Each structure stands twice: as structure tokens, then as C-alpha cells.
Amino acid sequence: AQSVSQHNHHVILSEAASLELGCNYSYGGTVNLFWYVQYPGQHLQLLLKYFSGDPLVKGIKGFEAEFIKSKFSFNLRKPSVQWSDTAEYFCAVLSGGYNKLIFGAGTRLAVHP
Amino acid sequence: KAGVTQTPRYLIKTRGQQVTLSCSPISGHRSVSWYQQTPGQGLQFLFEYFSETQRNKGNFPGRFSGRQFSNSRSEMNVSTLELGDSALYLCASRERSGSTDTQYFGPGTRLTVL
Numbered sequence: 001a002q003s004v005s006q007h008n009h010h011v012i013l014s015e016a017a018s019l020e021l022g023c024n025y026s027y028g029g030t031v032n033l034f035w036y037v038q039y040p041g042q043h044l045q046l047l048l049k050y051f052s053g054d055p056l057v058k059g060i061k062g063f064e065a066e067f068i069k070s071k072f073s074f075n076l077r078k079p080s081v082q083w084s085d086t087a088e089y090f091c092a093v094l095s096g097g098y099n100k101l102i103f104g105a106g107t108r109l110a111v112h113p
Numbered sequence: 114k115a116g117v118t119q120t121p122r123y124l125i126k127t128r129g130q131q132v133t134l135s136c137s138p139i140s141g142h143r144s145v146s147w148y149q150q151t152p153g154q155g156l157q158f159l160f161e162y163f164s165e166t167q168r169n170k171g172n173f174p175g176r177f178s179g180r181q182f183s184n185s186r187s188e189m190n191v192s193t194l195e196l197g198d199s200a201l202y203l204c205a206s207r208e209r210s211g212s213t214d215t216q217y218f219g220p221g222t223r224l225t226v227l
Contacts, residue, residue, distance in 0.1 A: 032214060044203065044218040051213050090156065094214060098145065099169050100158040101205075101216060 002095050003026040006104035013081055013111050021076040021107050023091035032094035033074040035065055036099070039087040047089075050074065061085070086111045115140065116176060117206045117219030123227045131192040134222045136204030138185050145187040147179060151200045161207075162187050191224075199226045209214035 007022040025031060035047040047061025055067040065076045074091060093105040118137045126132050138145050147159040158171040162181035179189040192197055203221050205216035 034215075036218070043220040046215065046217065049213070049215060092156075099144075099161050100156070100171065101148075101156075101206075103156040105155050 002093055002102050003085070004091050004093055004102055004104035006091055006107050008107050009105065011107055011109045013109070015111055015113055017084070019076070019078040019109070020080045021089055021091075023074045023076065023104060024072050025074065025091075025093045026072065027067055027093060027095075028107050033065075033067060034092045034094070035059065035063070035074075035076050036090045036092060037087045038090065044090070047076070081109075081111050083111050083113050085109060116210065117204055117217055119204050119219040119222050121222060124201075124219065125193050125227065127227050128194055128196060130194050131190060132194060132224060133188055133190045134202055134224075136187045136189075136219060138187070138204070138206030139208070139217060142206040142208055143185050145181060145185065146205045146207060147187070147189050148203045148205065148208075149173075149200045150203055150221070157204070159202075189192050194226045196226050197220060
């Protein structure tokens, strides 16, 4: 069965620090990958997605992610975080045969001013 | 376009009762999926509906059911509520365009079972 692992459950950064959140998936075939963000009190929002083509994907709010097939990874990055990036971040893979998203456990990011 | 709407936003029920949650997808989207979010289990897939038919179901007991109407609106029902059913229930509206396949989430219904 497909699975998604997010290595860091809690990350604390100061403003202007760089961010990288790890995500690994278990499926070896064609994958569709996503990062979602859930700000405090708000709904799950799509940050970015990868389906094919350029493995470096740019999303909203300055986020980007790199798909590395050989490492089964899809890490999320941002060069300089802001206090407003405080949220929970979820990596997900679309299970092609079952039309469902399989989510990682999430990473809680706290950015201190 | 308006986003995914879910009603009600909050519900408090007692054990043994049943509950119905509603979801309206983004206009033009015909597929709706439901997920349960809890602190312990994270985000888990419940079921997916397309054109009024359930296409997939997650690993949940039969107390969890759903349906979809001809206007793509969907409802999910939980019967004989248990304390462990307390969760945020999320509805996702699915867009398929060419090779892409993306789900957009609503604000959720927070269910508390006492």
C-alpha cells in the first residue's frame, strides 16, 4: 500500500530563516504529489502540485518543491519564512487506483518574529 | 468561482445519535471526496462520489455512509455515534483537467461527540 512519511513533526524557525520540510512516498510508479497547508483556524489549502515535467515545482506564497524520483522524495522549501507561514503542512500522494489522497502525518511549523 | 462549502460548521452530538453533514462542491466539479481528520490518525479517506455513485470507500465501518445528488452536492451520514467519531470532517471537490487531478477542500465540519 502507498504511504507518505513526513520526517519532521514540529519545526521552529525564526523569521527570514530558510525552510525545508521532508516528504517521502512509497509508491514506485507514476505519482501525483501535493503539498497542502492548514493555517490556524482555516481550511486545507493547496500550496503546489506535481504531475509531470519539470521536477522543480513552484507554488503560492513563495513555496517550491522538488520531486526526486530516485529518492522517492518531494521536499518543500522556502528561502525565507515569515511569521504568517506558521501553519501545519501536509504532503500527499494521489493513489491512482483508488482516486484518494494519502496524506503524511503533517509538520507543524512555528515561525517566531 | 465559489469554493467548497460545508454545513454545518460545528456540531455537538451525544453517543448513539446520528448525524448528517453536507457538502457543495465547486461549480462544475462532479466528484466529491470525504476525509476524516483527527489528531491521532491524521487525514484519512472516507469515500468518493462521482455522478451520484460511490466509487471508492476507505477503511471505515458501515456506520459511515454517504450519497451524492444530481446537482453534485453530497451528504455523509454517521449513525450510532461513538466518542471516537469526534473529528473534523472534510469534503473535497475534485477537478480533472488533462493530466492533472486536484482536490480542493472545504472548511470542514467539526463534530464533537459527548
